[in-house]
Amino acid sequence: MNSKLIVPLALLVGALLPLAFAPFGVFPLAILLPVGLFLLLDCADDKAHGFRIGFAFGFAGFLGGLYWLYISLHTFGNAPLYIAIPLMLGTVAIMAAYSGLFGWIYARWLRQHTQFVRYILLAPAVWVLLDWMRGWVATGFPWLSLGYSQTDSVLSGFAPVIGVFGITYLVIVLSGSVTYLVRSPKSPLVMVLIVAIMATGALVRPMSFTQPVGEPIDVSLVQGSIPQDRKWKKEQFVPTLNLY
Secondary structure, three states: OOOOOOOOHHHHHHHHHHHHHHOOOOOOOHHHHHHHHHHHHHOOOHHHHHHHHHHHHHHHHHHOOOHHHHHHHHHOOOOOHHHHHHHHHHHHHHHHHHHHHHHHHHHHOHOOOHHHHHHHHHHHHHHHHHHHHHHHHHOOOOOOOOOHHHHOHHHHHHHHHHHHHHHHHHHHHHHHHHHHHHHHOOOOOHHHHHHHHHHHHHHHHOOOOOOOOOOOOOOOOOOOOOOOOOOOHHHHHHHHHOOO
């Protein structure tokens, strides 16, 4: 593959990632798109190129998934364009840096291992570790974690047991398994692994892990819709209390 095309292709693959999440809900993309990323990273010239590939994938994905930051800052927060746009792009770049780091690690260390170890053992572990860091470092921002895309898939049955990071791990294990099959189609063990994960998810999905206690209660939620440019002003304090 022409190395000059790899980063643009990573941008294209990453741009499709928000479609895996609500309101689109094309959850199989969360499994298939990392396959494209892995194949592109296999073609990286060096670790710096790997970082650029991962960063491009993440930047396109987060740009599509974090567009609402501009609306929050500019439309509701009344921030001028020269502040709202750099803040949005800066946040997107910070989030994409984690994907870039994944690409760097992949090109630096993961590629030297066998396909099974690389795709199915190491890549999911590194992905989830960086996802966890993104959700906790400097207060964290765990937006677009792949586990959240699986609320309507059979993998959602794992949620009460292993949580969103566990589901993200399974998503990347499945991605690695598909990548392995692309490289080595005749692999019964990997096929069994895919079937086992999906079948187990289908079995646990109907299970209930909680029991209701007492009679149902009615709950109401009230939103006063105080304008953002007024809500923190001292003179607005009493009117806000009166409204509620």
